Amino acid sequence: MNRRPTLAAVIALAAGLALAGCSSEGTPELKISGAFMPQPVSDMAAGFLTVRNSGGGADRLTSVTSDLSDDITIHESKNQRMQEVKAFDVPADGELDLERGGNHIMFMKLKQKPKQGEKVTVELRFEKSDPITVELPVKEPTYNPTKH
Structure with missing residues:
Protein backbone atom coordinates (compact mmCIF):
# COMPACT_ATOMS: atom_id res chain seq x y z
CA MET A 1 0.00 0.00 0.00
CA ASN A 2 2.96 2.34 0.37
CA ARG A 3 3.60 2.25 -3.36
CA ARG A 4 0.89 4.72 -4.29
CA PRO A 5 2.09 7.59 -2.10
CA THR A 6 5.66 6.88 -3.20
CA LEU A 7 4.64 6.75 -6.87
CA ALA A 8 2.61 9.95 -6.45
CA ALA A 9 5.61 11.61 -4.80
CA VAL A 10 7.90 10.51 -7.65
CA ILE A 11 5.45 11.82 -10.26
CA ALA A 12 5.10 15.13 -8.42
CA LEU A 13 8.87 15.44 -8.11
CA ALA A 14 9.37 14.65 -11.81
CA ALA A 15 6.72 17.19 -12.81
CA GLY A 16 8.37 19.81 -10.59
CA LEU A 17 11.77 19.14 -12.12
CA ALA A 18 10.30 19.33 -15.63
CA LEU A 19 8.72 22.68 -14.86
CA ALA A 20 11.92 23.94 -13.29
CA GLY A 21 13.77 22.83 -16.41
CA CYS A 22 11.46 24.93 -18.56
CA SER A 23 12.19 28.04 -16.57
CA ASP A 59 12.82 37.90 -25.40
CA ARG A 60 10.87 39.72 -28.11
CA LEU A 61 10.45 43.42 -28.89
CA THR A 62 6.69 43.70 -29.39
CA SER A 63 6.01 47.44 -29.71
CA VAL A 64 7.30 50.98 -29.35
CA THR A 65 5.44 54.02 -28.01
CA SER A 66 6.28 57.74 -27.98
CA ASP A 67 4.64 61.14 -27.62
CA LEU A 68 6.04 61.97 -31.07
CA SER A 69 3.46 59.83 -32.88
CA ASP A 70 0.39 57.71 -32.22
CA ASP A 71 1.32 55.50 -35.19
CA ILE A 72 4.61 53.69 -34.47
CA THR A 73 5.39 50.30 -35.96
CA ILE A 74 8.38 48.02 -36.25
CA HIS A 75 9.53 47.02 -39.72
CA GLU A 76 11.83 44.47 -41.26
CA SER A 77 13.59 44.96 -44.56
CA LYS A 78 13.74 41.96 -46.90
CA ASN A 79 14.60 41.95 -50.58
CA GLN A 80 14.84 45.77 -50.53
CA ARG A 81 11.24 46.06 -49.27
CA MET A 82 10.08 46.99 -45.80
CA GLN A 83 7.11 45.44 -44.11
CA GLU A 84 5.54 45.73 -40.68
CA VAL A 85 6.12 42.87 -38.23
CA LYS A 86 4.44 42.01 -34.94
CA ALA A 87 7.69 41.43 -33.04
CA PHE A 88 11.47 41.06 -33.29
CA ASP A 89 13.36 38.29 -31.52
CA VAL A 90 16.05 39.27 -29.02
CA PRO A 91 18.07 36.05 -28.68
CA ALA A 92 19.60 34.87 -25.42
CA ASP A 93 23.19 36.11 -25.18
CA GLY A 94 22.71 37.95 -28.47
CA GLU A 95 21.39 41.17 -29.92
CA LEU A 96 18.74 42.75 -32.07
CA ASP A 97 20.12 45.39 -34.44
CA LEU A 98 17.75 48.03 -35.75
CA GLU A 99 19.86 49.82 -38.36
CA ARG A 100 19.68 51.77 -41.62
CA GLY A 101 18.89 49.51 -44.53
CA GLY A 102 17.57 46.84 -42.18
CA ASN A 103 15.07 46.39 -39.39
CA HIS A 104 13.89 49.64 -37.82
CA ILE A 105 11.26 51.60 -35.88
CA MET A 106 8.87 53.59 -38.09
CA PHE A 107 7.14 56.76 -36.87
CA MET A 108 4.18 57.86 -39.03
CA LYS A 109 2.13 61.09 -38.88
CA LEU A 110 4.57 62.97 -36.64
CA LYS A 111 2.98 65.45 -34.25
CA GLN A 112 6.07 67.64 -34.72
CA LYS A 113 9.41 67.36 -36.52
CA PRO A 114 12.28 67.05 -34.06
CA LYS A 115 15.43 68.97 -34.99
CA GLN A 116 19.04 67.85 -34.94
CA GLY A 117 20.40 68.03 -31.39
CA GLU A 118 17.02 67.31 -29.76
CA LYS A 119 16.06 63.96 -28.20
CA VAL A 120 12.97 61.83 -28.77
CA THR A 121 11.84 59.64 -25.88
CA VAL A 122 10.48 56.20 -26.74
CA GLU A 123 9.36 53.25 -24.67
CA LEU A 124 10.33 49.79 -25.89
CA ARG A 125 7.91 47.04 -24.88
CA PHE A 126 8.93 43.42 -24.64
CA GLU A 127 7.19 40.07 -24.29
CA LYS A 128 8.96 39.15 -21.01
CA SER A 129 11.04 42.09 -19.80
CA ASP A 130 9.78 45.33 -18.31
CA PRO A 131 9.47 48.28 -20.72
CA ILE A 132 12.66 50.27 -21.31
CA THR A 133 12.61 54.04 -21.86
CA VAL A 134 15.22 55.25 -24.35
CA GLU A 135 16.18 58.69 -25.65
CA LEU A 136 16.93 58.83 -29.36
CA PRO A 137 19.29 61.72 -30.14
CA VAL A 138 18.21 63.40 -33.37
CA LYS A 139 21.10 63.38 -35.84
CA GLU A 140 21.58 64.91 -39.31
CA PRO A 141 19.29 63.31 -41.95
CA THR A 142 22.19 61.38 -43.55
CA TYR A 143 23.70 60.09 -40.28
CA ASN A 144 24.79 56.46 -40.50
CA PRO A 145 27.16 55.21 -37.77
CA THR A 146 29.73 52.56 -38.54
CA LYS A 147 29.67 49.26 -36.67
CA HIS A 148 32.69 48.36 -34.56
Missing part, protein backbone atom coordinates in the same frame (compact mmCIF):
# COMPACT_ATOMS: atom_id res chain seq x y z
CA SER A 24 15.89 27.39 -16.09
CA GLU A 25 16.72 28.70 -19.56
CA GLY A 26 17.30 32.02 -17.86
CA THR A 27 16.06 35.54 -17.73
CA PRO A 28 16.64 38.17 -20.42
CA GLU A 29 18.98 41.00 -19.37
CA LEU A 30 18.48 43.81 -21.86
CA LYS A 31 20.55 46.95 -22.49
CA ILE A 32 20.11 49.51 -25.26
CA SER A 33 22.96 51.16 -27.16
CA GLY A 34 23.57 53.17 -30.31
CA ALA A 35 20.12 54.79 -30.33
CA PHE A 36 19.42 57.60 -32.81
CA MET A 37 16.86 59.13 -35.14
CA PRO A 38 17.85 60.92 -38.34
CA GLN A 39 16.21 64.34 -38.49
CA PRO A 40 12.91 63.80 -40.32
CA VAL A 41 12.43 65.52 -43.68
CA SER A 42 8.70 64.67 -43.90
CA ASP A 43 5.92 63.63 -41.52
CA MET A 44 7.63 60.24 -41.10
CA ALA A 45 10.77 59.26 -39.22
CA ALA A 46 12.80 56.16 -38.42
CA GLY A 47 14.54 55.08 -35.25
CA PHE A 48 17.56 52.85 -34.87
CA LEU A 49 19.24 51.13 -31.90
CA THR A 50 20.71 47.88 -30.66
CA VAL A 51 19.11 45.73 -27.97
CA ARG A 52 21.80 43.60 -26.32
CA ASN A 53 20.66 40.61 -24.27
CA SER A 54 23.36 39.33 -21.91
CA GLY A 55 20.92 36.98 -20.17
CA GLY A 56 20.27 33.30 -20.69
CA GLY A 57 16.67 33.74 -21.85
CA ALA A 58 15.38 35.10 -25.14
